[in-house]
Amino acid sequence: MDAAITHWINGFAGLSHLVDLFMIAITQIGVPLIVLGAVLQWWSRDNRRHLRHAAICAGLAFLLGLAINQGVLLxxxxxxxxxxxxxxxxxxxxxxxxxxxxxATASMSVAMAFALQGLPRRALAFGALALLVCLSRIYVGTHYVTDVLGGASTGVIAAIVVRALYRENSKLDRFATGIL
Structure with missing residues (x-):
């Protein structure tokens, strides 16, 4: 079933030059756009400390998720x-x-980190872009559906672990969110 769904999604590749270009662009710049969006939260004016905490959580979840993936790849x-x-x-x-x-891990870890911080509009925006990134990886032919689901799961798990371990308003958090 995994191969059939992967083949079906990738089967749309080559049918529309514009869609192909869009999906290639998403697969290449989607994660950097998500990272840039998370970094830009640092300078938000509303609820500044909480958004900075969310941005730190997103960065930590991103790194933890990718580290977990390296272990899985062994x-x-x-x-x-x-x-x-x-x-x-x-x-x-x-x-x-x-x-x-x-x-999938990188994009979903950021989206989930913002969701777990109770920031639904931001989580929805990051989540929508993350889903596009995930779909693009199958569309361009580089991943199976279960590769993407596994990566997304790793990202979600990493965000949950960071949420559990890195507490808002802790001494470390107050120091980190007070920078700049």
Whole structure:
């Protein structure tokens, strides 16, 4: 079923040049845009300390999620769908294994961090872009659906761990959110 859904989504690649360009752009600049959006929260005027705390949580979740992925990659060696002849690749080949998707982890960790901080509008905006990033990874042929689901799960777990361990208004948080 994973291969069938992956093949179906990737089957739209090549049908519309504009959609292909859009999905390639999202897969290439989506995560940097999400990171930039999280960083820009630092200079928000409303609820400044809380937004700074959320931005720090997003950054920590981002890093923790990617670190977890590196651990998973030591044990799980899944071929990319284009290497298996399942998808048409629209971007350059990746040098690492397919599972889990780092793009999905990175984007979903930020979205979930903002959601867990009770910032629904920001979480919705980050979440929408994160879902586009996840979809683009399948569309361009570089990941299976379960690679993306696994990466998104890692991002969500990382955000939950950060939420549990890094407390708002702790001494460290007051110091960090007071910078600049």
């Amino acid at each position: 044990f799980v060696h899944r071929l990319r769908p284009y290497d298996a002849g399942l998808t048409q690749l629209l971007i350059a080949k990746s040098a690492d294994w397919s599972f889990p998707s780092d793009h």
